Amino acid sequence: MAQRTSIDPTRNIDYAYEQHLLSNEKKAIEAIHHFEEKLHHSYVKYGRFTIPTFFKPHFLTAKQARLIHSVCDHLARMVDRMSDLYLHDPTLKDGFSMSPEAEELVRIDPGYSRTVALARFDCFVEGESVRFIELNCDSPAGMGYTDTLEQLLFEADELKDFFDGIHVQREVRTQKLLDALLGVYEEFGGFETPQIAIVDWKTVRTRPEFDILKLFFEEKGYKTTIADPRELRYKSGKLYHGNFRVDLLYRRVIFNELLEKLRDVNDMMRAYKDRAVCMVNPLRSRLASSKALLSILTNPGYDHLFSAKENEIKHQHIPWTRRVLDAERFYGGKKGYLIDFLKDEKDTLVLKPAEGYGGKDVTIGSETRDEEWNHTIDKALKSSWVVQEFVNPPFMTVPAVVNHKIEFAAKKMNTGCFVFNGVYAGSLSRLSDESVVNVSRGGGLVPAIVCESEINR
DSSP: OOOOOOOOTTSOHHHHHHHHHHHTHHHHHHHHHHHHHHHHTSSOEETTEEOOOOSSOEEEEHHHHHHHHHHHHHHHHHHHHHHHHHHHOGGGGGGSOOOHHHHHHHTSOOSSSOSOSEEEEEEEEETTEEEEEEEEOSSOOOHHHHHHHHHHHHHOHHHHHHHHTTTEEOOOHHHHHHHHHHHHHHHHTOOSOOOEEEEOOTTOTTHHHHHHHHHHHHHTTOOEEEEOGGGEEEETTEEEETTEEESEEEEOSOHHHHHHTGGGGHHHHHHHHTTSSEEESOGGGHHHHSTHHHHHHTOGGGGGGSOHHHHHHHHHHSOOEEEHHHHHHHTTTOHHHHHHHHHHTGGGEEEEETTOOTTTTOEEGGGSOHHHHHHHHHHHHHSOEEEEEOOOOOEEEEEEEETTEEEEEEEEEEEEEEEETTEEEEEEEEEESSSSOOGGGTOEEEEEEEESSOOOO
16 A cells, blocks of 8 residues: 655645655556556547646645636636627727628627637746736637546546545536536527537547547537538538537637638538527637737726726736737837837747737747847737737646656646636646647646645745
8 A cells, every 4th residue: 555645734735746756656656657558548639649748737725726716707707898898899999900801700699698608818827926828718728638637647546645635626627618518508598408519620639639528528418529610511590510410519610710711611600690509609709819808908098997906907917918019009100119129128028929829939039049039020010919028937847757766857837727607617737848838839738736735836
């Protein structure tokens, strides 16, 4: 039997966890190998490759979880309000980057009130500091992967005694996802048990997560199919995937990719416009997924749209962000002054495409050669980009087996906080050796779990 580690709630849980592994090193190494073997045969894949992970969760204290919960709830309300204001107040239109084609899509009424039903707010958590750097409100992913990884950790015999001693608050993120989908469907007017389609391109590399979600939904009694949007057919007032009637369409296809292939998805779009299918997220979630929204939230010129508490939240927890276009206006339209600012403050800034995702083209000034930074500035001035204050990512140490011994390596980390129907629904954390932490850029993934014990970072 494994030696039980005595947990002092005033101690650093990371340290206690590592000491637990080291004090049972031989069995811990066997447990890590067994964990990796089970992982290899799971759906935790990105394309054909197993998503890198580690034999350790990211521990959040109850205090950190309460702070994240509170900030996420406030941000969700602000995001929904700003998106709704865009649809009704023409003065806000200039704050978003929107083509006429995209504008037409976001103005389609989805048949329910919430602009963003499913979101993942990505942040850096360190001690009592939480800084939200991106709000993924289009097609957030990772809840199925995270639940699978968490279950694998809690199944490990070597860790049972440890987890029993720290009063872990387990989250079933996929259940909260399903609850959110059903809640929207009910508001939409659905009265029968819905048949669900998880919709994205056949070639998308996160497709294995759809298998996780399909199995879960069906275990709960909801017939589910995985469909490419080009395969859907609209006939007799209903949307079908083959002979499978689709009542509830869980949209995982990215808005911008859908926009590029509108001609190929005509049946799905007609069903959406006719409200013959409940689509979640609605296409108008594109408003909140743009990083231009962070430019509005951190601009004092818009503070009058928010309560005192909301202004406090966004000023404390969102780093300064501006559309490059807005920053240029700050300099009286004098592009030369803006370029000087971007060059002089290079080490404190990040440049990002406003509509980007997956970490693509995110450029960190302090980690970029001057020549490449100048080239990025040129791209940012010619397209829709944002400039953001650089926030140093926190670190997390993770175990690895090296020469038949357990060693610990430090990884940069960001934490994704799921928010479903405006309510915090659990977290995941992504790890990397790079400052741009994203699975699509080779980063790893671990579950973020809440325990009652203290973490001193």
